[in-house]
Amino acid sequence: MATPQEKLADALEALHALQEQGRTVIRTQDLTRVQRERLTRQGFIRPVINGWYIPARPDETVGETTAWYASYWDFVSAYLEDRFGDAWSLSPEQSLLLHAEQWRVPEQLLVRSPRGRGQVTQFIHGSSVYDLRLPGAQDRDQTVLRNLRVYKVEAALIAAGPGVYATHPTEMRTVLAGQRDFSAVLERLLNGGHSVIAGRLAGACRNIGRDGEAVEILETMRAAGYDVRETDPFAGRLPGFVYRRDEPPASRRIRLMWQTLRDDIPARFPAPAHQAVAPRDYLQAVEDLYVTDAYHSLSIEGYRVDAALIDRVRRGDWNPESNDEDRRQRDALAARGYHDAFQAVKASVARVLEGQNAGRIADEDHRGWYRQLFGPSVTAGLIPAGALAGYRNGPVYIRGSRHTPLNPDAVRDAMGTLFELLDEEAEPSVRVVLGHFIFVYIHPYLDGNGRMGRFLMNLMFASGGYPWTVIPVQRRQAYMAALEQASVDQNIGPFADFLAGLIGETPPAAPA
Structure with missing residues (x-):
């Protein structure tokens, strides 16, 4: 008699066969009753309506929306085709x-x-x-x-x-x-x-x-004899905005978002310090925040790190080539990558403090930040080397968000437009807020978008004379909620207020 584990394995094989056929929507008739019950009980499929299921992950918590949002449009297509034909x-x-x-x-x-x-x-x-x-x-x-x-x-x-x-x-x-x-x-x-x-x-x-x-x-x-009276259906205009017919839709949309949202930001930010900080002092202050910044930024992404691990990475006492225990630690690899990327971002900040254009520096350097961020994971064999090649070539979904990032074909156009806008923007607070927001809105990478967005944010903070700013993990919920309002409702105010409120704030120290 088959064991429960063997029966679950049989059900998983059946589900895998469907997924190999490209099926992202599961019907009652696709699996036996026993297979459906076991897969549902173990969290591998989730019912949407009677007789219809979507694949899911067993580690998703109750109320988690990621599987549904990732499957939504495929599900809608299959469901409507089944109900109405063509x-x-x-x-x-x-x-x-x-x-x-x-x-x-x-x-x-x-x-x-x-x-x-x-x-x-x-x-x-x-x-x-x-x-x-x-x-x-x-x-x-x-x-x-x-x-x-x-x-x-x-x-x-x-x-x-x-x-x-x-x-x-x-x-x-x-x-x-x-x-x-x-x-x-x-x-x-x-x-x-x-x-x-x-x-x-x-x-x-x-x-x-x-x-x-x-x-x-x-x-x-x-x-043709028709009495036509012109009416403007828009609530207002965007004065000075130049519409380009030959621009890709994704690029045009990013530029429109920037123009629509930017004016709501400057009044929410404090004025930068009147007296410029010496570059050496600024960079030392950034380095002094490294342990705290790494702890909070990695913790926001779900990594489990502490001050001791982060400091060991900084001192060079950690080596995935010689330490088998560290090589197996996903968190340690993330900490090592964060350290290397942090140093690369500091070099970019130094160039900005010399007076170079922050948007141009971000455009030139951000790929290097990304390579440093994930280089240790490639070295350890956890991700393929090809992941360092550039922007994603597949879809990606944000956990718990209704926002669906741009299609992979649109990412390169949108990212080019983002850096052009950062280059042209004169107001530092706008560069800070929209630089971070639009970067994660596009979500150009399969992983690391949050960390990269915060690096970009701090480069823009430096360009306006603001201090390096840490987003505390304790405020993760408010941070994500503000980003969601900006992404889904095009309401940038809460996110601008959130970032402005952190300026000069001392973040909680990383646990020892």
């Missing part, structure tokens, strides 16, 4: 968000289908889908993004309600600015007699500085 599409508003590279998990997903029942289906973690009994995008109006049936941009701009401009201004500006010409939109406006929508689109185009397209829409509709 007779469905996401709402025009949701379609526009996806075209703008906004893949955040919505609280309620709106779906159109002639087979819809006008009711809500509850999923886990407070998310749901509402199926409207309306025809979705048809034929020439439909396209597919990551197995999701969505409206093409030109069709969505006509079908979407005016409220989306106020609730998602960054995404709508991103989409509008990416249109090379409006001929496809104009054709649909004329054929449908959409005079009110034409006036709204003309106003939206003028809002982003595309006056020529606004005039074209108005004059063409009027020439």
